[in-house]
Amino acid sequence: MGSLLTRLLWLCSAAGAVQLTERSWQQVAGKTVFVNFHAQWCSHCQALKPTWNKLANAQFRFQDARKEKAILIADVDCSGDAAKFCVDMGVDKFPTLKHGHPLDLDEYKGKKELRDLERFLQELQPVCTVEEQSFCxxxxxxxxxxxxxxxxxxxxxxxxxxxxxxxx
The missing domain is CATH 1.20.5 (Single alpha-helices involved in coiled-coils or other helix-helix interfaces)
Structure with a gap:
């Protein structure tokens, strides 16, 4: 049992950011998100990917210890069919990092080094919503x-x- 649990935790911690699409976007309504809007062809996006996944893995462990501050770290690939969705979300360059309520995101303007992203995430507070009033x-x-x-x-x-x- 312990071995199975260890493997399951390792798989979860190695998963990285949650991949969102236009279709799955509605499922995060009511949650606080920190999203990396990127394109596959973008070299800056490719350079950020390992850091972003480390941030997501660290957040997974942080959420486990403090479930009350659940902030979803996510990715949206703006290549191909998702391009219009990304434009509708106010994305005009790559990578673009946004945070807050999925229907009212603010752009992250800080540095994209892991320690800076972690510091920002530690200070980011869940958003008050009609669906989740415990943060209000x-x-x-x-x-x-x-x-x-x-x-x-x-x-x-x-x-x-x-x-x-x-x-x-």
Missing amino acids: SAAEKKLIKKFQKTSVPALEEVIEELAAEKRK
């Missing part, structure tokens, strides 16, 4: 409840106002 502050939970009681037309107005502010 009391004020955020109160706001969620307020929006859940609001009519759809009123919510659409709020969204338009926020979008207009963001465009400024």
